[in-house]
Amino acid sequence: MGRLGVKTDYEELRNAQIMENKARLASLGLQKAVAELRSIRSKPQSEKRKHNKVDYFSTPLRRSSRLKGNSSESNSSGTTPLAKKALARRCTSKDRGTLYDPYLGICCHFCRQKKLCGEEDCKRCGDSDMDQPCIGKTDCSSCHSSQGVLCRGCLKVRYGEEMEDVRANKEWICPHCTEEKGINPYWICNSSLCLKKRKMAPTGIAIFRAREMGYKSVAHLLMDQLQGAVRG
Numbered sequence: 001m002g003r004l005g006v007k008t009d010y011e012e013l014r015n016a017q018i019m020e021n022k023a024r025l026a027s028l029g030l031q032k033a034v035a036e037l038r039s040i041r042s043k044p045q046s047e048k049r050k051h052n053k054v055d056y057f058s059t060p061l062r063r064s065s066r067l068k069g070n071s072s073e074s075n076s077s078g079t080t081p082l083a084k085k086a087l088a089r090r091c092t093s094k095d096r097g098t099l100y101d102p103y104l105g106i107c108c109h110f111c112r113q114k115k116l117c118g119e120e121d122c123k124r125c126g127d128s129d130m131d132q133p134c135i136g137k138t139d140c141s142s143c144h145s146s147q148g149v150l151c152r153g154c155l156k157v158r159y160g161e162e163m164e165d166v167r168a169n170k171e172w173i174c175p176h177c178t179e180e181k182g183i184n185p186y187w188i189c190n191s192s193l194c195l196k197k198r199k200m201a202p203t204g205i206a207i208f209r210a211r212e213m214g215y216k217s218v219a220h221l222l223m224d225q226l227q228g229a230v231r232g
Helices: 004-027 030-042 065-069 070-076 081-089 122-125 152-159 161-168 175-181 192-197 205-211 218-231
Strands: none
Touching: 152 161, 152 218, 161 205
């Protein structure tokens, strides 16, 4: 009984100290702060934000307003899904093109841009048919090589020719072959590749200077300069 009495007195003393401590904390305003801290610690951590991977190959591609306007006509004409996708991705420019394509695009000898053409009837660029030629790029009847491939923009600006005239001429010879064969005196191919072989500096954007001086293209300007250099 002596030991039990000692234990009871100890518990009473301990409880009294606990009550005294609580009263002291309450008077200081600390008990509320401790309760708030405990509630914060007991809250479950917020779930980490999940980042969903975007499949860029399955998302719809942006289409120009012109193509959106013609979508009803394409659907009514029985266009295949592959052709519809190609039409949505086809560039609308008729110069150098604006959409790079490593598979369907054909590299221009001058600008070296492997882009799809913007020609309306091009089955290669419009219908993704690799067995068809690109009607927006030239094909030399002599070399049939990459040196004879020019886009509409480079053909006109650098050499003064129109794509429609080239298509109509089945015997058309590219500027590179024209130079090599000596068909046109003082005529040279002014691509950077060909100029470097001649140890000449690339002309850059010489088309502005050529037009200011009244020349049809950069090639005509260079031809006149070379002819004048020889005469001088």
